[in-house]
Amino acid sequence: MTDPQAIVASGVAVAQAAGTLVPDTVRQVDKFGTDVAKTVRLLLFPFQIAGALQDRLEAYIDDAIRQIPQERRIEPLESVAFPIVEKLRFQPEGDPITELYIQLLSRAMDGERVGEAHPAFFSVITQLAPDELISLHDFASRDETLIMSPVGQKVYPDPAWRKSRLDKCELSAEVRQQVEDETFRYEALSQPELFPVYQEHLQHLGLIEYHNERVRHYRELELKVRDDSELTVFSMKVTHYGRLFLKACVKNVSSNGSTTDM
Incomplete structure (x- = not known):
C-alpha cells in the first residue's frame, strides 16, 4: 500500500516549490496523512x-510511489519533483513519454536510486518525440547499430533500397542475416521518413554518437566501385x-542501460 508519509513529503515539496501553500496548510498534512486519497487531493490542490x-x-x-519499497521512499528534491508533476498534469495515458516522467519522478523519491534522477533528464524528456524514444530503444538493444544513408543526403533508405545495396555485396547468408x-x-x-531528423536530434541531445571503430562487417559491405548514389554504411x-x-527513465532497464525491443 502507498505510504501516506511519502506522498506527504512529495506533495509538500511540490507545493512549496510552487509557493502556493501557506504554513497553516502545510501543518494540516499530518491531520490527513492516514487518508491517501485526501492527502493527494490536498497537496495537488494548487494545480x-x-x-x-x-x-x-x-x-x-x-x-511512481508504488514502485519504491516503503523503506526506500524519501522526500524528493523540489527542483526535480515540481517540474515533473507540472508536466504530468496534461500528459495522456498510455503515452511512452508519460512513462518517462513517471519513472523519473519515482527515481527522485527512491533513496537507493535518487542519484539517477539527474535534473538534465527532465529537459531531455521534454524534447523527445515518441519516434525518437523508439529509435533510442533500438540503438540501446545492441552494442552498435548499422545505419544506411546516401552520401551527403538526409534521406530515409526504404527496404527496397537497402536490399539493393546488400545484394551488391559479397555476403554469405549468415553474414547477411547478421548485418540485417x-x-x-x-x-x-510511425514516420520512418523522418529518421534522419531524429538521428540528428538524438545526437544533439547527447544520447547517441558515431561509433569510433569500424563496423564488424566493414570489408564485406564495401562496394567495389564507388557510387555516391548508393547507400553508405556506418x-x-x-x-x-x-x-x-534510459536507466533512470525507463522501466526494467539493466544496470548498463541496455534495453530489449519495445
Whole structure:
C-alpha cells in the first residue's frame, strides 16, 4: 500500500516549490496523512485542474510511489519533483513519454536510486518525440547499430533500397542475416521518413554518437566501385549519458542501460 508519509513529503515539496501553500496548510498534512486519497487531493490542490485530469495526475503520482519499497521512499528534491508533476498534469495515458516522467519522478523519491534522477533528464524528456524514444530503444538493444544513408543526403533508405545495396555485396547468408539484424529498424517508426531528423536530434541531445571503430562487417559491405548514389554504411551507438538516461527513465532497464525491443 502507498505510504501516506511519502506522498506527504512529495506533495509538500511540490507545493512549496510552487509557493502556493501557506504554513497553516502545510501543518494540516499530518491531520490527513492516514487518508491517501485526501492527502493527494490536498497537496495537488494548487494545480486547480478539472476533476478527470486531477484523478489522472493522482494516479501517475501513486504509480511512481508504488514502485519504491516503503523503506526506500524519501522526500524528493523540489527542483526535480515540481517540474515533473507540472508536466504530468496534461500528459495522456498510455503515452511512452508519460512513462518517462513517471519513472523519473519515482527515481527522485527512491533513496537507493535518487542519484539517477539527474535534473538534465527532465529537459531531455521534454524534447523527445515518441519516434525518437523508439529509435533510442533500438540503438540501446545492441552494442552498435548499422545505419544506411546516401552520401551527403538526409534521406530515409526504404527496404527496397537497402536490399539493393546488400545484394551488391559479397555476403554469405549468415553474414547477411547478421548485418540485417544489426541494421536500424526504420519501419518500427510511425514516420520512418523522418529518421534522419531524429538521428540528428538524438545526437544533439547527447544520447547517441558515431561509433569510433569500424563496423564488424566493414570489408564485406564495401562496394567495389564507388557510387555516391548508393547507400553508405556506418555505425552508431548509445552514449554513456544516453544509457544513464534510459536507466533512470525507463522501466526494467539493466544496470548498463541496455534495453530489449519495445
